[in-house]
Every structure is written in structure tokens, then in C-alpha cells.
Amino acid sequence: MGRRTIITGVPGVGKTTVIDGALKKLEEEGITYQSINFGSFMFDVASHEGKVKDRDQIRKLDRNVQKELQRMAAKAIAAIAGNVIIDTHCSIRTTKGFLPGLPEWVLTELKPDMLILVETDEDQILQRRLKDPTRIRDMEGGKSIGEHQQFNRMIAGAIATQTGCMVKFVKNQDFLLDQAIQDMTESLR
Ligand code: AMP
Ligand code: MG
Numbered sequence: 349m350g351r352r353t354i355i356t357g358v359p360g361v362g363k364t365t366v367i368d369g370a371l372k373k374l375e376e377e378g379i380t381y382q383s384i385n386f387g388s389f390m391f392d393v394a395s396h397e398g399k400v401k402d403r404d405q406i407r408k409l410d411r412n413v414q415k416e417l418q419r420m421a422a423k424a425i426a427a428i429a430g431n432v433i434i435d436t437h438c439s440i441r442t443t444k445g446f447l448p449g450l451p452e453w454v455l456t457e458l459k460p461d462m463l464i465l466v467e468t469d470e471d472q473i474l475q476r477r478l479k480d481p482t483r484i485r486d487m488e489g490g491k492s493i494g495e496h497q498q499f500n501r502m503i504a505g506a507i508a509t510q511t512g513c514m515v516k517f518v519k520n521q522d523f524l525l526d527q528a529i530q531d532m533t534e535s536l537r
Pocket of ligand 1: 359386387388390403404405406407408414418435436437440447448449450
């Protein structure tokens, strides 16, 4: 049975960058993980059905549609064997409130043994979002980003209690990407 690690963090915190760095280091040590982006599974189905044109439109769909896409993604990802990293979210900010990214039925499918939260100061996240031209990020102030991170910590506690998974916080601070990569590598080793 492979290891299943869920990696979360608010949009723009740099999850994907830290994951890529850690996987490269582990590869050099002969440890392989398959990196899976939960949103990409949802996007493939939603775009095939003509519901969205880009991945930032998913969180704007009707919540029942989002949940159905989520259920399908969880089932597909659960079928993947070996060491798996799942790049996703504890909660998704929508105009109608937070949508849980890892509700009970998703966790039952994924059976994680570790949950990693990538975090940093909200001001740094705000700056990173403003500088990223590849995504259509929602307009949000630093304080609101801070509250979202706080909420995600509460969810992490609930997930750990529910599933028995380990929880690890990885700081991805400005100018300290190497440290974040090192930290994540150690957890995945
Ligand atoms: P990302 O590239 O990680 O920002 O994911 C793109 C989009 O996929 C997000 O904005 C969400 O709308 C959706 N998404 C990703 N993971 C989940 C999840 N676990 N549950 C619901 N929606 C998700
Ligand atoms: Mg990403």
C-alpha cells in the first residue's frame, strides 16, 4: 500500500512550486510519488461537458455541480496505486460561502495518511496573487486571506481526528522556498 498525502493551501501560497521542488529531491533519492492535482480531475470532466473554459470557473459553478465533480475526482484518484500526492484545498471560497474541499465522502475515498498545509503571511500571498498572470484569482484583501488560512487549520484538525492522518504545517515564506522544499521533503521521505 502506497502513501497518500494530501497537500493543501490557499490559492497563491505556492503549493505546486513546493511540491515540484520536493518531488525532484525525492526522485534523486529514489523515492517516487505521483503528483495529482485534484482540480485538474474536476476540470477535465467539467470542460469535457462544456461547463467551464478554465479551472478558475469551477468554483463559480452551482455547488451541487461542484460536489458531483468532486465525487468523481475522488473516485478516480482513489483508484491510483503507489505513493500519491494530492494537490487540493481544505476549503474553497465561493460567493455563497466556503465549500469543503475534503468532506467525509472524499476522505473515505482518498484515505490519506498525511495532510500538509502550506502557509505563509497573508500579505505575501496577496502579493503573489497580484503577480501571477496565469490565473484568474478572486479579489481579496490580506485580512480575508488570513481568515481563510485560519479556517483551513480548523478543518485540518477535524480531518486529522476523523481519519487519523498526520498533520504538518509547511511555511513557504518569501526568499525561503528552499526551506519549504526541505521541510516538505522530510515529511514525504
Ligand atoms: P487549484 O489549481 O488547486 O487552485 O484548483 C482549481 C480549482 O479546482 C479550485 O479553484 C476549485 O474550484 C477546484 N478544486 C480543487 N480541489 C477541490 C476539492 N477538493 N473540492 C472541490 N473543488 C476543488
Ligand atoms: Mg496549484
